[in-house]
Amino acid sequence: MLGLIGKKMGMTQVFDETGRLTPVSVIAIAPNMVIGLRTEEKDGYKAVVLGVKEMKPKNVSKPYAGQFPEGITPKRIMREMRDFPAQVEIGQNLDVALFDKTRYVDVMANSKGRGFQGVVKRWGFGGGRNTHGSKFHREPGGTGNSTYPGRTFKNRKLPGHMGNARVTVQNLKVIKIDVENGYMLVRGAIPGPRNCMVVVSSAVKKAK
Numbered sequence: 001m002l003g004l005i006g007k008k009m010g011m012t013q014v015f016d017e018t019g020r021l022t023p024v025s026v027i028a029i030a031p032n033m034v035i036g037l038r039t040e041e042k043d044g045y046k047a048v049v050l051g052v053k054e055m056k057p058k059n060v061s062k063p064y065a066g067q068f069p070e071g072i073t074p075k076r077i078m079r080e081m082r083d084f085p086a087q088v089e090i091g092q093n094l095d096v097a098l099f100d101k102t103r104y105v106d107v108m109a110n111s112k113g114r115g116f117q118g119v120v121k122r123w124g125f126g127g128g129r130n131t132h133g134s135k136f137h138r139e140p141g142g143t144g145n146s147t148y149p150g151r152t153f154k155n156r157k158l159p160g161h162m163g164n165a166r167v168t169v170q171n172l173k174v175i176k177i178d179v180e181n182g183y184m185l186v187r188g189a190i191p192g193p194r195n196c197m198v199v200v201s202s203a204v205k206k207a208k
Contacts, residue, residue, distance in 0.1 A: 002102065003081040003201030004032050004094060005052045006184070008109065010194050014175060014185065024175050024185040027107070027200060031093035031182075035068060035078060048084040050094070051075030077197055097179045104203035105184075106170045109192035113164035123157045167191035171206045 006029040013023050030052055038047035053076035060074045068074050069090055086098065099105065119125040119140040128136030140159065144152045152158075172186040184200065192198060 001081055001083050001201050001204070002085055002098065003050075003079075003199055004029050004096070004098060005050055005077060005079055006030075006198050006200050008190060008192050008194060008196050008198050009183075011189065012185075022175060022187055023189075024187055025107075025172075025190045027184045027186065027190070027198060029096040029182050029184060029200065031095050033072065033075065034088045034090050034092045034094065035072065035075065037088075037090060038080065038082075045082060046084070047080045047082040048088055049078060049080050051078040053077050079199055081201070095179065096177055096182050096184050099174065099177060099184065099200070099202070100179075102174060102202050104171050104173055104206040105186060106168055106201050106203050107172060107186065107190040107198050108166065108168040108201070109190060109196055109198040111163050111165055111167045111191045112193050114162035116160065117162040118159045119157060122159065122162045125157075171203050 006027040009026040009028050011023060011025050013021050015021055032050040032052055034048060035051040036049035038045060038049065040046055055074045055076050065074050072091060086094075088094065114121070118138055120127050120138045125138075125140065127138045128134050130137060140157070143156055143158065144150075169188070169190055172188055172190070174184065175187050176183075176185040178184070190198060
């Protein structure tokens with residue numbers, strides 16, 4: 001799978017030659033350094049290990065630094081890309097030009113964290129009446145039987161932590177690739193807040 005590590009910059013809009021407006025997300029893809037190679041003989045699968053963002057030497061522990069080849073500074077963020085189609089070598093830098101012939105991509109990131117939320121915001125419950133004396137406004141209501149089995153089953157929609165989960169948006173069309181500045185413009189929104197780390201890969205369900 002063809003993929004690189006990038007950063008979500010935000011959203012903007014572009015116009016084509018006919019004047020049609022398209023909302024796009026801007027992804028900055030800094031040079032991804034090849035940290036390691038996984039082989040079927042040694043690891044049981046094929047993959048390329050990519051890393052971005054150099055770390056200060058004072059913040060690197062010896063066990064963490066031991067996984068990097070000699071001559072390569074430790075990276076803060078690393079990701080494995082399985083079945084990488086391109087031939088690469090350790091120490092090589094990959095940029096956004098890798099997606100030059102790709103038409104659709106999948107973008108994976110952690111969604112925005114919403115904290116602890118009730119059932120109305122988390123699951124879209126309608127709630128009760130807001131009239132005086134209702135005593136049922138935004139509560140979840142009944143959660144199970146009062147007799148047998150006398151407990152709440154798993155996967156019941158209840159209040160809890162919302163967001164900050166891995167989300168993958170598929171089949172986003174690539175509108176423009178700026179190799180000189182390292183930017184990729186894709187149609188539509190992608191998960192996560194501004195300046196968050198994202199993984200951009202070639203679409204698995206659509207023609208390249």
